[in-house]
Amino acid sequence: MILLLDIKILLNRMEEGVALSDKTGNLLFNSSIERLFRYYNTDVTQENLYKILNGSKYEKIPVNVDKKYVGSVLLINQKSTNAVPKADSEFRAKYKFTDIVGQDDVKIKAAKFAKSNETVIIYGETGTGKELFAQSIHNESSRSNGPFIAVNCASLSESLIESELFGYEDGAFTGAARGGKKGIFELADGGTLFLDEIGEIPLNFQAKLLRVLQENEIRRVGGSRKIPVNVRIICATNKNLKEECKKNNFRYDLYYRINVLELKLQPLRFRKKDIISLFKNFIYKQCISENKKLKWKSDDIFEPLLKYNWYGNIRELENFAKFVVACSEKDELNENFILNMLESRNLEDNDEISIKFSYDLKEMESEMFNTLLDRYNGNKENLCRDFNISKTTLWRKLNFVQ
Known part of the structure; x- marks a missing residue:
């Protein structure tokens, strides 16, 4: 007996867009068709699929059993279809609130924010799903058919950040492309710009960013004309920006400009x-990705996962799931297997740390904080925040000299 999961796996291995529909309008489709629905931010129905494909080349094959019509198969040639403009396909948000597991109270607030056009700032540790929420807000907003562009501010060097965000004119600098180049703000016009790790933006550039957010217009590097932009801003950070302002690492005026609608x-x-x-x-x-089938008798076999704190958050949990699937040789998971996987990844007993005894309390404290820093994967920001200490205090505790 072929299961729906088996059919889904087979469909996803096909390059063409494929949809199976029965006479009542129910659909089963592969990932190519799924991208179409996400792009158009519409419900999954047979009627909406035909609307999306209007003007595109596709083949509809009726399926008859005992001379009675039971449904149809739609084959879509991805090379000839014009359903999704290819030029903008990389600037589309694919996630919606329905893709987010848990955090119902945060989702309710975020859905309200989606109806607004004001700036949103999302606070959260690395791996908590900040971009997932940003994409969901965009897809729930009136800008859902516009571009969604995500930028990691920490990856932009101080010398390139202005030209990347605002663009540049022909001959603006050595090596500039002929004819100039649009910046990210222009590319995001009519849509949403997600500025991840905004706390990493260089201090001397923050005033220029503030002006753009206030005036809704940019000026390319090497240019003189002002270019109006209509962009909704969503920011994210794992830093306490108010504390960064006190340390003169972040401008107060920019902080108050972006800290309008806040999600934690x-x-x-x-x-x-x-x-x-x-x-x-x-x-x-x-x-589905690895074409495997796994089952288990009860969700109780996953109870050992609750004993670990998952300091890498959702990203770490997802990586562990990939590890479990890759290592599974049988088609049924059990608690012992999960425990063995946890042990092999050194994820067990993370509520305890071991340090060497010393009659010098400062030496023990130093070893404790060095051990904690390993637990936090070297992330001093998160360690300082969770233990409510400054970076200077942490440095002293880490660098104890007898």
């Missing part, structure tokens, strides 16, 4: 009720 995402260790649901979802997706 909890670390996974503070919402353990979501861990098993998330893990099951990751297992399911990875099975």
Whole structure:
């Protein structure tokens, strides 16, 4: 007996867009068709599919059983279809609130923010799903058919950030492309610009960014004309920006300009009720990706996952699910297997740390904080925040000299 999961796996291995529909209008489709629905931000129905494909080349094959019509198969040639403009395909948000497991109270607030056009700032540790929320807000907004562009501010060097965001004119600098180049703000016109790790923007550039946000117009590097832009800004950071302002690392005026609608995402260790649901979802997706079938008798086999704090948050949990699927040799998971996987990744007993005894309390404290820093994967920002200490204090505790 062929299961729906088997059919889905087969469909996703086909390059063409394929949709199976029965006479009542129910659809089963592959990832190519799924991208069309996400692009047009519309419900999954047979009627909407035909609207999307209007003017595109596709083949509809009726399926008859005992001379009775039971449904049809739609084959879409991806090379000839004009359903999705290819030039803008890289600037599309693919996630919606329905893709987010748990955090219902945050989703409700974020859905309200989506109806507004004001700037949103999302606070959360690395791996908590900040871009997932940003894309969902965009897809729920009136700008959903416009571009969504994500920029990691930490990846932009101080010398390039202005030309990347604002663009440049012909001959603006040595090596500039002939005819100039549009910046990210222009490319995001009519849509949403997601500025991830905004706390990493160089201080001397923050005033220029503030002016753009206030005036809704940019000036390319090497140019004199002002170019109006209509862009909704969503920011994200794992830093306490108010503290960064006190340290003169971030401008107060920019902080108050972007801190209009605020979302705070909890670390996974503070919402353990979501861990098993998330893990099951990751297992399911990875099975489809690797063409595997895994089953289990009860969700209780995943209880060992709750004993770990997942300091890498959702991203770490997803990586562990990929590890479990890759290592599974049988088609049924059990608790012992999950425990063995946790042990092989050194994820067990993370609520305890071991340090060497010393009669010098400062020496023990130094070893404790060095051990904690390893637990935080070297992320001093998160360690300082969770233990409510400054970076200077942390440096002293880490660098104890006898």
